[in-house]
Amino acid sequence: MPKTPTSQIENPLPAIAQKQEQILQGAIRVFLKEGYARTSMDRVSAEAGVSKQTIYSHFQDKEGLFKALIERLTLACFQSIFCVEKLHGEPAILLRQVAEVYLTKVADNPDYLALLRLIISESQNFPELAKLYTQTVVKRGRQILSQYFASHPELGINDPEAMAHIFFGSLVSYVIVQEILYGKELISLSRDRLLDSLMNMVMSQSRNIE
Amino acid sequence: MPKTPTSQIENPLPAIAQKQEQILQGAIRVFLKEGYARTSMDRVSAEAGVSKQTIYSHFQDKEGLFKALIERLTLACFQSIFCVEKLHGEPAILLRQVAEVYLTKVADNPDYLALLRLIISESQNFPELAKLYTQTVVKRGRQILSQYFASHPELGINDPEAMAHIFFGSLVSYVIVQEILYGKELISLSRDRLLDSLMNMVMSQSRNIE
DNA sequence: GTCTATACCCTGATAGAC
DNA sequence: GTCTATCAGGGTATAGAC
Structure with missing residues (x-):
């Protein structure tokens, strides 16, 4: 850990945390409006502006995200x-x-x-x-x-x-x-x-x- | 209307009404347990003991049945x-x-x-x-x-x-x-x-x- | 880590025999 | 009117390129 220990803590973590945020914000909009069963992962990925696979890499599955x-x-x-x-x-x-x-x-x-x-x-x-x-x-x-x-x-x-x-x-x-x-x-x-x-x-x- | 006017009123009507009853009773069990989106028409037909087509002939569609x-x-x-x-x-x-x-x-x-x-x-x-x-x-x-x-x-x-x-x-x-x-x-x-x-x-x- | 493409399943609804 | 068989579409989840 040489140069910037703060950026190692404050920079990359927020980077991945920001993606999670982005996914969650999109997911919230869809789930709250449509309910669980009517919400498709395609719709969430579109709303969040990320690909479906990105969602699955951050959350286990639809239930985990929910x-x-x-x-x-x-x-x-x-x-x-x-x-x-x-x-x-x-x-x-x-x-x-x-x-x-x-x-x-x-x-x-x-x-x-x-x-x-x-x-x-x-x-x-x-x-x-x-x-x-x-x-x-x-x-x-x-x-x-x-x-x-x-x-x-x-x-x-x-x-x-x-x-x-x-x-x-x-x-x-x-x-x-x-x-x-x-x-x-x-x-x-x-x-x-x-x-x-x-x-x-x-x-x-x-x-x-x- | 010769012989049995009462049976014309009380017999065939209950016959079709009885099918509707049978469908509704099965549908009630499934919908109340699973909710709307999670309920499949296959499940309803199985629970009611009739074929799927019979349900569609008595009710317009899933929404109509619900x-x-x-x-x-x-x-x-x-x-x-x-x-x-x-x-x-x-x-x-x-x-x-x-x-x-x-x-x-x-x-x-x-x-x-x-x-x-x-x-x-x-x-x-x-x-x-x-x-x-x-x-x-x-x-x-x-x-x-x-x-x-x-x-x-x-x-x-x-x-x-x-x-x-x-x-x-x-x-x-x-x-x-x-x-x-x-x-x-x-x-x-x-x-x-x-x-x-x-x-x-x-x-x-x-x-x-x- | 993130995307594109796809496998595989189950859904609502219908067509045609009887 | 009722059944069996089937269709087209959309669902979750994953494989593989980058």
């Missing part, structure tokens, strides 16, 4: 939702912010919307990917909410975990029904109305204490 | 959930019954579970089927709940439609996460705990009035 892609997207989705700058304010404000962040990050992002659809679609054929999504996105979401509920006894919530499911689940089902199953066109229900009722619901629990 | 099958299942799902013998009792009991019926009919029925998964999977390729599902199952469910909330002002619910979404959506997301996305194995949350909190939540709204 798994790598879903894992990356799932982690990105998690970070996008939860690694926001620290939220603050009283419960009524903070909880609404959390809900708004989720809706903005998922419902308004075609990629994460398609990811959710794809995870559900392939939950039978790729159970490990569905479990990864559940572990990272859903479980973390519930945990954060649950811990918040538990650490604020003044809210009067008996079962924080169950309430976290109801709160987060209302958002998930809103995304699925309204954005994926065309509920937007068929049953109008604005986000503000949903969030108003959701907040109202959480807050009125405190009246159970006396 | 649409007929999903429409039938969606209607059956709706009837299974909502056409139950009239429920009765005070709100705290009736609402819990409604929720239990939904969970029993959908979460415990592999066919309707797979139907929901399939509707979401193919929502892009068959939007009309997703809309049918949303119209019949989801919209009706919300309407029934919404009307019930609206006709019981003593519950103190400000926005019955939004509350209906939260109530029904919590059940839908419970089914999707726990039953489809392996939440059962990863995040334990019993139905009783969910229902307890859900009922608690609805009931505590009434304390907003005074």
